[in-house]
Amino acid sequence: MAEPRYQRRKEQRPQEITDAAYEVFAEKGYASARVDEVARRAGVSKGLLYVYFRTKEELFKAVIRSVVIRRVDALLLAVEETDLSSEEFMRGPLLEFMRRVPGSPVAIVIRLLIAEGQRHPDLVDYYWDNVVSKGLGAISRFVGRGVERGEFRDTAVTELPQLVLAPVMLSVVWRILFAKRELDTDKLIETQIDMILAYIKA
Amino acid sequence: MAEPRYQRRKEQRPQEITDAAYEVFAEKGYASARVDEVARRAGVSKGLLYVYFRTKEELFKAVIRSVVIRRVDALLLAVEETDLSSEEFMRGPLLEFMRRVPGSPVAIVIRLLIAEGQRHPDLVDYYWDNVVSKGLGAISRFVGRGVERGEFRDTAVTELPQLVLAPVMLSVVWRILFAKRELDTDKLIETQIDMILAYIKA
DNA sequence: TCTCTTAATGACTCGTAGGTCAGTAAGTAT
DNA sequence: ATACTTACTGACCTACGAGTCATTAAGAGA
Known part of the structure; x- marks a missing residue:
């Protein structure tokens, strides 16, 4: 009867993570932003974040692009x-x-x-x-x-x-x-x- | 007959160090600047740098002030x-x-x-x-x-x-x-x- | 209901860089 | 010359955070 510990949401994850990353980068700047915190705010483990983004730098670039594109x-x-x-x-x-x-x-x-x-x-x-x-x-x-x-x-x-x-x-x-x-x-x-x-x- | 390994220059050190720090901060930004490199460029050991500046942050502030004041x-x-x-x-x-x-x-x-x-x-x-x-x-x-x-x-x-x-x-x-x-x-x-x-x- | 794939976890490693301090030698006073 | 002070060194310590991977469990398919 316990709720599942997580849901699988392959499609939405990248967007959720870049949204959280945008927040953290905006508050802290790149260097002081912690990948752990991005993951936490995205409601996701750090390991999963690294499934979707190879490095912190890639994540950063994805954030810039997603803001610009919109x-x-x-x-x-x-x-x-x-x-x-x-x-x-x-x-x-x-x-x-x-x-x-x-x-x-x-x-x-x-x-x-x-x-x-x-x-x-x-x-x-x-x-x-x-x-x-x-x-x-x-x-x-x-x-x-x-x-x-x-x-x-x-x-x-x-x-x-x-x-x-x-x-x-x-x-x-x-x-x-x-x-x-x-x-x-x-x-x-x-x-x-x-x-x-x-x-x-x- | 060997030259002395260093000269004592208590008065000039702080200025020499902030000058070097300005260079490094200018090139790298605060977070990516390395205290070791500042010391190296100032021709000084890291230990001495920490005699004159309590932390990297203090050093940063000193740099900003020295540029502004001039x-x-x-x-x-x-x-x-x-x-x-x-x-x-x-x-x-x-x-x-x-x-x-x-x-x-x-x-x-x-x-x-x-x-x-x-x-x-x-x-x-x-x-x-x-x-x-x-x-x-x-x-x-x-x-x-x-x-x-x-x-x-x-x-x-x-x-x-x-x-x-x-x-x-x-x-x-x-x-x-x-x-x-x-x-x-x-x-x-x-x-x-x-x-x-x-x-x-x- | 049982199996199989893979999305997802989180404890771990390992390099790095800020900061310390016991020791050394430059320069000064006697 | 000798003793003494202190500017200066650099090997070391330690915290921290990016990135890894063995393991777990969600949920689809038969």
């Missing part, structure tokens, strides 16, 4: 398919997206990459290919389109899409380091968009 | 004492200072803090008090002075000095992660100053 392409698609004017799009969907980043798992991933990136160059490449490169490219093409349409002047912003993201980056770092100290990240990001638009509008 | 107050003083117009100052000394940051040890310190800050809150406080708070305060007062003089309009920039530093932050992170990929950080920072000035000039 939310990248939505915005990129929106950029290509919108029928808003360039200014409306920047003040609407793009602004909204940028606002969300500092509070999202992406911020955690950025922290982990900054801390560990040096020793995981292939991870950095992966992140570059799937997030940064795509994102910057989309913004760049988007601004370029505004120029073609005569909405925008041709300025340095076209080849420096990083300008748009700069306050997002600062907000991410701010939250990581200075969570206690207040900073109106929404207003920061919005003002940047304001400034850029004032600067490039034809 | 170069903070110069700019702040310049802000208070300049007789340039606000615009001239922003395009001159301030721009020059911001350009230097991404390639300086400050960038390394930021990386270490992002990675390890969670477990060293007192270090973050220290950095806040001695660098961030002072720096932001100076920029804020400086912009405020421009407003008083009638050079600038009163905009969100006055209470969001972070806007000025946003591209510096992005440049720092960019260098940490994407050193290979080119980014004209000078132009990025300069364009931001351009944009801000266009935005706030009366």
Whole structure:
């Protein structure tokens, strides 16, 4: 009559483990995260974890990938398919997206990459290919389109899409380091968009 | 006739050790840095290192402090004492200072803090008090002075000095992660100053 | 119900790295 | 010269945590 000590759930295990690993890595960082604790939080033995992930490093990579994969392409698609004017799009969907980043798992991933990136160059490449490169490219093409349409002047912003993201980056770092100290990240990001638009509008 | 195996240099040792430690932490990050290697590079035994620094963590804190202390107050003083117009100052000394940051040890310190800050809150406080708070305060007062003089309009920039530093932050992170990929950080920072000035000039 | 496959366990190993301390020799005072 | 202090050494200790594997039991199939 005793309940079974565990259930077999081959399919779900990897996801359950990466979810738990995300939590632990987010709290502790890579080096201080304990594989035992990941296993514990996933409700699984350490041995089983090692069935699904060959090493701690593999687990780490799987976590980064799973976070990244889940939310990248939505915005990129929106950029290509919108029928808003360039200014409306920047003040609407793009602004909204940028606002969300500092509070999202992406911020955690950025922290982990900054801390560990040096020793995981292939991870950095992966992140570059799937997030940064795509994102910057989309913004760049988007601004370029505004120029073609005569909405925008041709300025340095076209080849420096990083300008748009700069306050997002600062907000991410701010939250990581200075969570206690207040900073109106929404207003920061919005003002940047304001400034850029004032600067490039034809 | 043999040379002495070592010289006694009580006064210089701590500095020599923190210099070596800075190098190793910069290359490896805190967790992967080995105390043995720090000692080796400092040309000192591990035992002696532990005479001057009680733990690895104390050593880490000493490194951060020594980097921070060396170069903070110069700019702040310049802000208070300049007789340039606000615009001239922003395009001159301030721009020059911001350009230097991404390639300086400050960038390394930021990386270490992002990675390890969670477990060293007192270090973050220290950095806040001695660098961030002072720096932001100076920029804020400086912009405020421009407003008083009638050079600038009163905009969100006055209470969001972070806007000025946003591209510096992005440049720092960019260098940490994407050193290979080119980014004209000078132009990025300069364009931001351009944009801000266009935005706030009366 | 009995057998068989394999998902799952957890006690174990073993390298590693932070920290210690008994001993040594550089430099100083007499 | 000799005695003395203490900066300095480096072999050692020990805790800890990544990774292993012999064993167990869930649950499917006959």
